[in-house]
Amino acid sequence: MKPSIPKGTRDFLPHEVRRRNYIFDVIRKHFHRYGYQPIETPVMENLSTLTGKYGEEGDRLLFKVLNNGDFLGKADSQQLAAQDSDAVLPQISKRGLRYDLTVPFARYVVMHQNDLAFPFKRYAIAPVWRADRPQKGRYNEFYQCDADVVGSDSLLYEAELTQLLDWVFADLGLRVVIRLNNRKILAGLAEIAGHQDRMMDITIAIDKLDKIGEAGVEKELRERGVDAAAIDTIKQFLGVTSLGKVAPLLEKSAIGREGIGELQAVFDTIGATTSRVEFDVTLARGLNYYTGCIYEVAVDTDSHPGIQMGSIAGGGRYADLTGIFGGRDLPGVGISFGAERIYDVLEELQLFPADASEDLEYLLLCLDEASLAHGFELVGQLRRAGRNADLYPAAAKLGKMMKYADQRNAPKVIIIGSEEVKSGKYSVKTMATGEQATQSLSGLIG
Amino acid sequence: MKPSIPKGTRDFLPHEVRRRNYIFDVIRKHFHRYGYQPIETPVMENLSTLTGKYGEEGDRLLFKVLNNGDFLGKADSQQLAAQDSDAVLPQISKRGLRYDLTVPFARYVVMHQNDLAFPFKRYAIAPVWRADRPQKGRYNEFYQCDADVVGSDSLLYEAELTQLLDWVFADLGLRVVIRLNNRKILAGLAEIAGHQDRMMDITIAIDKLDKIGEAGVEKELRERGVDAAAIDTIKQFLGVTSLGKVAPLLEKSAIGREGIGELQAVFDTIGATTSRVEFDVTLARGLNYYTGCIYEVAVDTDSHPGIQMGSIAGGGRYADLTGIFGGRDLPGVGISFGAERIYDVLEELQLFPADASEDLEYLLLCLDEASLAHGFELVGQLRRAGRNADLYPAAAKLGKMMKYADQRNAPKVIIIGSEEVKSGKYSVKTMATGEQATQSLSGLIG
Numbered sequence: 001m002k003p004s005i006p007k008g009t010r011d012f013l014p015h016e017v018r019r020r021n022y023i024f025d026v027i028r029k030h031f032h033r034y035g036y037q038p039i040e041t042p043v044m045e046n047l048s049t050l051t052g053k054y055g056e057e058g059d060r061l062l063f064k065v066l067n068n069g070d071f072l073g074k075a076d077s078q079q080l081a082a083q084d085s086d087a088v089l090p091q092i093s094k095r096g097l098r099y100d101l102t103v104p105f106a107r108y109v110v111m112h113q114n115d116l117a118f119p120f121k122r123y124a125i126a127p128v129w130r131a132d133r134p135q136k137g138r139y140n141e142f143y144q145c146d147a148d149v150v151g152s153d154s155l156l157y158e159a160e161l162t163q164l165l166d167w168v169f170a171d172l173g174l175r176v177v178i179r180l181n182n183r184k185i186l187a188g189l190a191e192i193a194g195h196q197d198r199m200m201d202i203t204i205a206i207d208k209l210d211k212i213g214e215a216g217v218e219k220e221l222r223e224r225g226v227d228a229a230a231i232d233t234i235k236q237f238l239g240v241t242s243l244g245k246v247a248p249l250l251e252k253s254a255i256g257r258e259g260i261g262e263l264q265a266v267f268d269t270i271g272a273t274t275s276r277v278e279f280d281v282t283l284a285r286g287l288n289y290y291t292g293c294i295y296e297v298a299v300d301t302d303s304h305p306g307i308q309m310g311s312i313a314g315g316g317r318y319a320d321l322t323g324i325f326g327g328r329d330l331p332g333v334g335i336s337f338g339a340e341r342i343y344d345v346l347e348e349l350q351l352f353p354a355d356a357s358e359d360l361e362y363l364l365l366c367l368d369e370a371s372l373a374h375g376f377e378l379v380g381q382l383r384r385a386g387r388n389a390d391l392y393p394a395a396a397k398l399g400k401m402m403k404y405a406d407q408r409n410a411p412k413v414i415i416i417g418s419e420e421v422k423s424g425k426y427s428v429k430t431m432a433t434g435e436q437a438t439q440s441l442s443g444l445i446g
Numbered sequence: 447m448k449p450s451i452p453k454g455t456r457d458f459l460p461h462e463v464r465r466r467n468y469i470f471d472v473i474r475k476h477f478h479r480y481g482y483q484p485i486e487t488p489v490m491e492n493l494s495t496l497t498g499k500y501g502e503e504g505d506r507l508l509f510k511v512l513n514n515g516d517f518l519g520k521a522d523s524q525q526l527a528a529q530d531s532d533a534v535l536p537q538i539s540k541r542g543l544r545y546d547l548t549v550p551f552a553r554y555v556v557m558h559q560n561d562l563a564f565p566f567k568r569y570a571i572a573p574v575w576r577a578d579r580p581q582k583g584r585y586n587e588f589y590q591c592d593a594d595v596v597g598s599d600s601l602l603y604e605a606e607l608t609q610l611l612d613w614v615f616a617d618l619g620l621r622v623v624i625r626l627n628n629r630k631i632l633a634g635l636a637e638i639a640g641h642q643d644r645m646m647d648i649t650i651a652i653d654k655l656d657k658i659g660e661a662g663v664e665k666e667l668r669e670r671g672v673d674a675a676a677i678d679t680i681k682q683f684l685g686v687t688s689l690g691k692v693a694p695l696l697e698k699s700a701i702g703r704e705g706i707g708e709l710q711a712v713f714d715t716i717g718a719t720t721s722r723v724e725f726d727v728t729l730a731r732g733l734n735y736y737t738g739c740i741y742e743v744a745v746d747t748d749s750h751p752g753i754q755m756g757s758i759a760g761g762g763r764y765a766d767l768t769g770i771f772g773g774r775d776l777p778g779v780g781i782s783f784g785a786e787r788i789y790d791v792l793e794e795l796q797l798f799p800a801d802a803s804e805d806l807e808y809l810l811l812c813l814d815e816a817s818l819a820h821g822f823e824l825v826g827q828l829r830r831a832g833r834n835a836d837l838y839p840a841a842a843k844l845g846k847m848m849k850y851a852d853q854r855n856a857p858k859v860i861i862i863g864s865e866e867v868k869s870g871k872y873s874v875k876t877m878a879t880g881e882q883a884t885q886s887l888s889g890l891i892g
Binding site: 002003004005006009010011012013014017018020021032033034035037038039040042043044045046048049060061063064066068069070071072073075080081083084085088089092093094095097107110111112116117118122127129131140152154156157159160163235269326327328359360363372373376377380383384387389390391392393394404407408 | 448449450451452456457458459460462463464466467478479480481483484485486488489490491492494495507509510511512515516517518519521523524527530531534536538539540541543553554556557558561563565567568573575577584586587598600602603605606609612613630652659715717734771772805806809819821822823826827829832834835836837838839840850853
């Protein structure tokens, strides 16, 4: 019986955990710097909290947890005999694994609103579960890293979150393009084109511009029933890359002007950035609940040619977080980092710092049994001095112990025999260079 | 419809998350210092991995995850109609939530043995799930913090883990008693008493000494069918508090002598400690799989009177980690911290450092709209200088903003009006003392 793990889930080796934590730690550091506070919610939520929040497809992709005990005892035996999964489900399962961090956040805000100070800035870095068909880069269990502020419609937060995106990626050594748009601009575009009711159809089509080109967008618009005059109007927008040039096109739309004004205020506030921050009228973001500014971050392929990886972070403003749970009207804005994709990009570009994979500093090897007690004493002194250190627990052949040091990625090896025990002078080998030096305890911890 | 969370699960407010992370961070720091490496395993495991590993009771307490899609489609319709939960279960569920971190670790070692260097030192700090009836201090979702080393029977690891326990609690400011025993001493005791086959009965009884007293232990032994002569022999052990005094009693038992020798070696190796480290012949630890040294840590009630909290950490040596999965014979030793209980104790004793609950340093409040742009600029400069800082996003009444600063637990508040914008000198209020000082940007970040 060979053990295995469920499809779409992963084990992580120590160096992988450390690299993942390196990314999470950088993101978390900046969340703290910007005053976002950590919250935690249970992995299991009531299905009544989760169901109906992600569309029909989402409901199907929820992992449901079976009720405990005699779970079939109270189920309808006729429905059971008929093998009617849909009818039986609510009778045998009342909990599920969270599907994202947003719905639990909305539930949390409603339940704890009296304990929270608004504007409430929270972050969460935690796994979520989706019963997608597993494929390369898509897992059933994966991490989300979200920061949101709710209870304010100040555009300063849009500017702040753009800065935060910029700083995190600068800190990771990754050059990115941050693209901004505003849903109100897209609404204005639909209005100007005479298709106010078709904003989603139009934005879905123009969102594909970089994939299918202008002719492709035109074809898709036609298939979606947008008339020729409207298509001509829309085409005017496609080539526009500055807010200043899109403004005249939207002069006659109140909502469009509002979107332009908001975005202009955000650009005016941001200040200097490391990343390219660009207006992109074709940026739509799939999620229906966005109502204002929207963001999307991609690797800057001018700086990192050859990287093919879509969006690695994104977000936007929404008018109402908690309405689904009967909460009071709470507008908010949030961003989310795609940590799994960022990991793949940093690995491909070899951008992980050397010390992100291992934090052991010294490994001590003893040449004979008699030196082991000294080795244990010394490793204790190193640890007390704040150094991460380890001791091979027996006197084995040097070759075997050096192989262990290699496998452990120990940066420095200290070899201890009777001479060293007597003199208190240790030969320290730097594994990367092969360099040897003789040091006393004070040198080792100095 | 008021939202809720499943019974036995918890939401955590920001200051609670920070305090929990403070504990995890201290434990993690020492794990790293001692060369333990992080691994991660999925929250969901195959039920074939989990089932049968925790006894019948454990199998019942596993949370099982329903198969996706038409889960009843392939189940036996007669068994369904008969509402036979046990028979149907394996047909509709193949995954479950992990019940502890040990079985997933054993599974991991078997699957990745070719990628690991032995002795392999790993730690994991992660939630586990048990469908226990929720009660005060017992949750369905809770954290475990485990460190284990497998692939070595060196007693240096027993000494190292005792040190590690000592250091973690010293770092947390909690005085503890670390009690040590050895299963071989208990086996020797059973042998000397002529009840080699009844070691579990005997140890379960004497483990209760501090709860039910000597008379209670005697009664329990009698009820478990231990004869009077054996009870007299066992009673000789109960008052013994030193290894030196128990040794003569075990002279005739080979396994008993072995246990004494091992424990003596551990005591000889440990060195100076902050905690009281004591031999306790009545310490048994419930888990059957321990075979050598065992540990248990409790709050030192001499230093912290009135704390009633049982074991807050424990562990021991086992002969074979991976046998259950057909792995090769891998002896190991490990410890586990009861983080949830440690939290309760630190809170009761007010031992959390002040900065464990909040890491915001400055909150900026603007008195008028015109100052907001300056406030945004200043908060950005503070953040760039590495300070955790935040800005109230509008010019509201000072009283309202100060209330927000209180709720956010901001240690320092910077108030910005037209004067400050002009002069670049800011009035900084320390919230705890009410003290005010005037500082320029360089003073704020200096």
